[in-house]
Amino acid sequence: RFANVIVNHDGKDVKEIVDARVTTDGKIAQTLKDRLDLEFNKLEQKIKREVNVDDFGAVPDGKTDSSEAFRKAVGDGRVRVKLSAGIYVIRGVKLPSWTYLVGQGKGVTILKLHEDTPASEWVITNADYVKGNRNIFVQGMSLDWNPDRQGGVGATGGQHSSCLTFANVRFGWVKDVEAINAGLHGIDITSPTYDHLPDTDWTKDGSKYIWVDNCVAYGAGDDGITTHYSEYVFISNSHSVDQRGTAHPKGQSNSNGIEVDDGSKHVWLINNYTSGNIRGVEVKAHKEWPASQNVHVIGHVSFRDVRCFDLRHIGHHKAEDPESTTAYDVTLTDCTAIEPIFNDMYEGLTPRALVVSAYKNVAVSNFTAIGDPSYDYKDNPVIALQYRSRNISLNNITIRGFKKAGFDIRLYGGPQKTDNVNLSNFTFYKSAKQGIGIGGGVYSVNISNGIMEGEGGTYGITSPNSQANINNVQTSGYSYAAMIKGNKYKFVPTNFKGGFRGATTSGAPLDPTSAIIAATGDNIAKGPRNFMGGVSGGSSTEGSRQAIIAANNSKTKGDGPARVVMAAQAVT
Structure with missing residues (x-):
């Protein structure tokens, strides 16, 4: 070869x-x-046939019921069905496998539900939820669910009442489609049911290999674009704005721009925009169902959503809740949160740029949060890590303009604390009253390479303990740079813990309270509170409160405390 x-x-x-x-x-x-x-x-x-639906009796005049013409044109599939400009009134279209439905463009070709269409119907869905369908392409049209029909209708529950739903579809494309005023979701990539358990093969009848591109969703009763129990889903270059939230009681509507919901796996959101929603992007699950996994959000812009980016597994947050066994692996890259704002669709929900709850293994890179300096954020944090979240890295974080927020980044403590957090390469500019707040009992935190320029702020960093590793952080514009374990600092102290070794070619401080500095050779500090400085030649310490200083090949042995070897050669 x-x-x-x-x-x-x-x-x-x-x-x-x-x-x-x-x-x-x-x-x-x-x-x-x-x-x-x-x-x-x-x-x-x-594709055995290429037809125009008008040849089967459809009339895009906004009046004629064209449902039967669509049914005949689609047939049993293996067909490309072309649509003309105008408004087709239908009672819902069911697409079999190997069907390509193509209009003239968003706002040019419109499919609108007929006045008599039941509230449970979709504008477009696939034909066989049980056996599934494959290779379905919908392109170039607007889908109007027409919620004003029959004096006003709403969602009926389950996965019904959406503009476009793919349930149990393999290989599907939704391109250049506008979803208008859905009863439930604008676009839903899903399985036929929402009741799979975490210990099952929960994506077995979900949709797979789906691409939603260049779409628009607005006015939905719940979420604009959403996924459930589906895998390998790509949502790109799409806009989801101003959902109505009518699928829920007033003041209780969690209507999101783009939601990666229960049991979804391997989902990429690329270069999308949300605005006016309760949550811009939400990665989540309900209490009894598995969380979405391996989700990657890239280049997303959230403008004036209440919570711009929210990761959570409901019912697995509090200390008395069971720990989530499925909430893992989410990344946010090159994302922007602009002016999160209160919204009465969900009463009492506070605006934040980013919230992480219950999820583990979360990486956020190149994240920008821009606030309105005059807006009252009521002392809430801009970024909140909370509710038993773990293993979180925030890198290259830029925050400015949240003058009336309480913290730029807050790590909540207590019995349902977050922990194992890395904060690096961050910049805060004229933003919250406090820069970074660490809660009680949060011990595993690394803070490095940050610049915090406040304006009338109180503290750059606050922590009730001194356990955080802190390195190379500069502050200005705060009353105090830091308050750590009750002590106020005019500068941010450098703090390292855990067997420190510096300016040393080799050696091993084996206890987390020991240090080796300015040394060569295989030196070993075995006990607690041991210090070795300026040593060489295989020096070692045992016991507690030991020190070897400016010595070569010298040792302390046994469990005895408080011993020092200084300026010595081969002394034990």
Whole structure:
């Protein structure tokens, strides 16, 4: 095979790679172009018909019931159905496998539900929820759920009442589609039911390999774009704004822009925009169901959502709740939260740029939060890590303008504390009253490489204990740079813990309270509160409160306390 990769590589009589011209049927084509044409023709044969729905009696006049024309045009699939400009009134379209439904564009081709359509219906969904469908493409149209029909209708529950739903679909595309005023969701990528348990193969009948691109959703009764129990879902270049929240009682509507919900796995949200929702992006699950896993949010902009980015597993937050066994692996990269704001759709929910609850293994990189300096955030934090979240890294975080917030970043403590947190390369500018607040009982925190420029702030860093590792943090514009374990500092102290070794070529401080500094050779500090400085030649300490200073090949042995070797050669 390698002999066929480059033939006559000197540029004379160059021949194509032989293997590249072998078709999937084992035949050798004359050229690579011929082979590709053969394969494309086979793909085209899957689509046996190309029709226009108007030829079956559909009329895009906004009045004529075109439901039967759509049913006939779609048939049993393997068809490309073209739609004209205008408004088609329908009672819902069910798409079988191998169907390509294509209109003239958002706002040009519109599918609107008929006045008599039941509240449980969709504008578009796939035909077989039980056996599933595959290879469905919907492109270039607006879908109007028409909630004003029959004097006003709403969502009926389950996965019904959405503009477009794929349930148990393999290989689906939704491109250039606008979802208008859905009863439940604008676009829902899901399984036929929402009741899978964490100890089951919960994505077995969910949708897989779905791409939602360049879509718009607004006015939904619940979420604009959402996923449930589905895998390998890509949502890109889409907008989800101003949901109505009518699927829930007044003041209790968790209507989100884009939601990765119960049991979803391997989901990518790329270059999307949300505004006017309760949560811009929510990665979550309900109490009894598995959390979404391996979710990656890249380049998202949230503008004036209440909580711009929220990761949580409901019912697994408090100390008395069971720990989540499924809430893992979420990344946010190059995301922006702009002016989070209160919204009466969900009473009492406080605005925040980012919240992490219950999830473990969360990495946030290049995150920007921009606040309105005049807006009253009522002393709430801009970023909150809370409710038993763990293993969180925030890197390259920029926050400014939250003048009436309480903290730029708050790590909540107590019995349901967060922990195991890394904060690095952060910049706060004229923002919250306090920069970083660490709660009680939060001991595993690393804070490094930060600049906090306050304006009339109180403290740069606060902590009731001295357990955080702190390095290279600069502050200005606060009354005090830090208050740590009740002590007020005009500068941010450098603090390292855990077997410190510095300016040392080798050696091992084996106790977390011991240190080796300015040393060469294989020196070992075995006991607690041991110090070795300026040593070499395999020096070692045992016992507690030991010190070897400016010595070579010297030792303390046994369990005795309070011993020092100074300026010595080979002393034990």
